[in-house]
Amino acid sequence: MLQNKANPTISKSTGLPRKRFYRARAHSNPLSDSHFPVPLSPSHVDYSLHYPQLFPSSDCSDGSKKIEFADIGCGFGGLLISLSTLFPETLMIGMELRDKVTEYVKERILGLRLANPSQFQNVSVVRTNSMKYIPNYFEKGQLSKMFFLFPDPHFKEKNHRRRVISPHLLDEYAYVLKVGGIIYTITDVEELGEWMKSCLQNHPMFEPLSEMELDGDPVVKLLSTATEEGKKVARNGGQTFQAVYRRITLASQENS
Amino acid sequence: MEGAQMEDFRIEDCENDNNTHEDSQMEESEQNNKHMEVAPAVISVHPTRNSVAVAVGSDLRVFNLLEDCAVILVDEAGGASHNDSIRGIKYGANGKLFVSAGDDKLVKVWSTESWRCIATVCSEKRVSAVAISNDGLHVCFADKFGVVWVVDLPGVDETQAPLNKKAVPLLAHYCSIITSLEFSPDGHFIVSADRDFKIRVTVFPKKPLDGAHEVQSFCLGHTEFVSCLAFICTPDSPQGSLVSGGGDSTVRMWDIISGSLLDTCAVGAKVVSIIGENFVPTSLGSSISGGLLWMVTGASKLRGSDVSSLSRVKVISGFEKSSPDASEQEPAVLVDSEIPGGAKLLEKLQGSISVDEKVFLAAADAVKTAMCNLLIKKQYSDEKREFRKRTRNDRKSKQ
Numbered sequence: 001m002l003q004n005k006a007n008p009t010i011s012k013s014t015g016l017p018r019k020r021f022y023r024a025r026a027h028s029n030p031l032s033d034s035h036f037p038v039p040l041s042p043s044h045v046d047y048s049l050h051y052p053q054l055f056p057s058s059d060c061s062d063g064s065k066k067i068e069f070a071d072i073g074c075g076f077g078g079l080l081i082s083l084s085t086l087f088p089e090t091l092m093i094g095m096e097l098r099d100k101v102t103e104y105v106k107e108r109i110l111g112l113r114l115a116n117p118s119q120f121q122n123v124s125v126v127r128t129n130s131m132k133y134i135p136n137y138f139e140k141g142q143l144s145k146m147f148f149l150f151p152d153p154h155f156k157e158k159n160h161r162r163r164v165i166s167p168h169l170l171d172e173y174a175y176v177l178k179v180g181g182i183i184y185t186i187t188d189v190e191e192l193g194e195w196m197k198s199c200l201q202n203h204p205m206f207e208p209l210s211e212m213e214l215d216g217d218p219v220v221k222l223l224s225t226a227t228e229e230g231k232k233v234a235r236n237g238g239q240t241f242q243a244v245y246r247r248i249t250l251a252s253q254e255n256s
Numbered sequence: 257m258e259g260a261q262m263e264d265f266r267i268e269d270c271e272n273d274n275n276t277h278e279d280s281q282m283e284e285s286e287q288n289n290k291h292m293e294v295a296p297a298v299i300s301v302h303p304t305r306n307s308v309a310v311a312v313g314s315d316l317r318v319f320n321l322l323e324d325c326a327v328i329l330v331d332e333a334g335g336a337s338h339n340d341s342i343r344g345i346k347y348g349a350n351g352k353l354f355v356s357a358g359d360d361k362l363v364k365v366w367s368t369e370s371w372r373c374i375a376t377v378c379s380e381k382r383v384s385a386v387a388i389s390n391d392g393l394h395v396c397f398a399d400k401f402g403v404v405w406v407v408d409l410p411g412v413d414e415t416q417a418p419l420n421k422k423a424v425p426l427l428a429h430y431c432s433i434i435t436s437l438e439f440s441p442d443g444h445f446i447v448s449a450d451r452d453f454k455i456r457v458t459v460f461p462k463k464p465l466d467g468a469h470e471v472q473s474f475c476l477g478h479t480e481f482v483s484c485l486a487f488i489c490t491p492d493s494p495q496g497s498l499v500s501g502g503g504d505s506t507v508r509m510w511d512i513i514s515g516s517l518l519d520t521c522a523v524g525a526k527v528v529s530i531i532g533e534n535f536v537p538t539s540l541g542s543s544i545s546g547g548l549l550w551m552v553t554g555a556s557k558l559r560g561s562d563v564s565s566l567s568r569v570k571v572i573s574g575f576e577k578s579s580p581d582a583s584e585q586e587p588a589v590l591v592d593s594e595i596p597g598g599a600k601l602l603e604k605l606q607g608s609i610s611v612d613e614k615v616f617l618a619a620a621d622a623v624k625t626a627m628c629n630l631l632i633k634k635q636y637s638d639e640k641r642e643f644r645k646r647t648r649n650d651r652k653s654k655q
Contacts (some may be wrong), residue, residue: 040477040479041474041476041477042476131431132430132431132432132452133452134455135474140471140473167425167467168427168428168430169426169429169430169472170469171428171458171468171470172430172471174469174470174471175474204469205470206468207470250469250470
């Protein structure tokens with residue numbers, strides 16, 4: 001769509017980006033070596049770029065406050081925006097592979113920050129391939145929550161290894177999650193739901209949350225309501241399948 | 257380059273369901289270059305220097321230094337043991353086992369006493385790196401998709417026919433070629449390096465067949481592919497320090513427990529020159545005690561010359577632990593007659609063809625090109641990327 005004065009990409013009334021200028025294909029190839037900058041290591045992540053009000057200059061990060069929530073494949077940012085006001089003291093970031101969608105989320109956050117002074121300063125987005133570069137962004141045990149909402153199902157069996165939840169990738173997610181940290185997954189594709197649940201169940205460093213714990217966690221409700229995908233599924237009367245697990249220490253192995 | 261053009265097209269096709277070809281960049285290059293890929297010669301030295309092994313192409317050559325004779329490999333499969341370029345060879349730390357693997361998707365485990373192949377493991381993909389656990393109970397190998405596999409070797413009985421073992425996945429680097437695999441000296445960790453600049457240190461569990469899930473650290477700092485790993489044991493750190501080399505022309509030292517970078521050395525700082533000739537090693541090896549650095553230069557599947565594969569071995573001395581009294585020893589290249597095993601070793605490991613120096617330089621160059629294609633990511637300009645997207649055939653008709 002052509003962008004001109006009559007058809008601005010940012011709405012004049014709300015200051016927020018208009019989605020139709022940021023439409024992208026739902027699917028992106030996680031295997032291709034895209035060209036976005038990747039931080040050399042977690043200490044190279046520029047907090048002043050993402051959270052300028054909280055970190056006025058690049059070298060002012062005293063290391064005390066670090067990102068704790070990561071939304072992997074954050075899409076249009078619905079979950080992050082909800083979490084931002086629910087957890088105003090926590091730093092959070094969305095990771096998204098698609099260029100246009102990342103731009104949309106950036107604009108959305110900027111617009112919200114302008115319209116709501118001192119709010120939404122704790123949320124940001126970065127364009128990256130989280131399947132390859134999560135250890136570049138987060139230190140060992142840094143995160144307390146990780147979100148995987150409506151990930152790409154990669155239906156064909158030969159493509160299952162491209163799924164963002166897989167036995168091998170769970171090793172890396174366990175590495176960046178602190179003990180007691182929680183991983184939230186949800187999908188409307190039943191087979192994928194089974195897959196994710198089984199990967200988590202079979203991984204020795206994750207255990208499921210109990211029904212009681214799930215009921216007591218305000219974040220769980222957001223999984224199916226806060227995002228574009230979630231709302232679409234609800235509109236279509238579809239079913240969702242969630243798996244919420246806690247990162248535990250590896251049980252000490254008896255001598256074999 | 258035509259080959260690259262074809263490859264480009266297929267990468268973009270990855271996501272298309274109607275694409276009949278394999279779906280990743282690595283498979284693409286395999287398909288295109290399967291019969292053409294120049295492979296470097298590799299060398300490995302027995303931990304107590306009982307023998308030295310060199311692999312050039314599919315040819316595995318071993319010289320027994322204890323008995324001063326060439327080794328005849330015994331493999332039940334008959335004929336040449338490997339059918340395609342060998343990419344990784346390594347001795348186990350306890351000196352009893354040797355492993356070889358490569359493009360023929362076979363991982364062969366050998367006894368270093370009888371030089372019989374005691375086990376053959378089939379890999380689904382071509383193998384890029386190998387390692388044997390220090391206690392000799394497990395062999396690990398990495399395939400070009402970034403999966404590290406493990407196979408167990410129960411008390412090896414040499415009188416039995418070679419085992420055909422099935423490997424299970426141990427860990428994985430997501431879709432990245434693993435260039436090197438090493439066990440820490442204390443056997444607690446397995447370290448894997450990939451072409452996405454990463455080094456992963458993982459706890460090697462008591463039951464490796466259940467997978468190695470506990471990541472100890474990531475050693476991040478290289479700004480290009482990591483090509484090799486080695487552990488150095490010093491009196492200060494008997495558990496060993498990890499050293500890595502990469503495409504960013506640096507050698508870096510790491511603390512594997514925390515993943516922190518201890519030191520960086522730009523390559524070119526200290527050079528040992530070989531007088532009178534240009535020698536570009538394609539692989540290095542040393543024994544634990546030795547004080548000698550063994551080097552090989554060579555390649556296989558060379559085109560455009562009379563010889564399709566060649567190798568040359570040289571040795572540098574002067575790496576002995578210097579006592580406080582002894583003066584600082586300067587590393588020096590040994591002449592052929594000074595090399596342990598002498599002419600007999602050289603004849604076995606180099607093959608008997610004498611080759612012109614220019615041919616070796618051309619071979620080194622061909623290896624460099626092949627390895628760059630393998631390890632360095634393609635850089636497309638923005639216009640080229642947009643152009644490639646335009647030729648995708650899976651776009652919806654409406655915007």
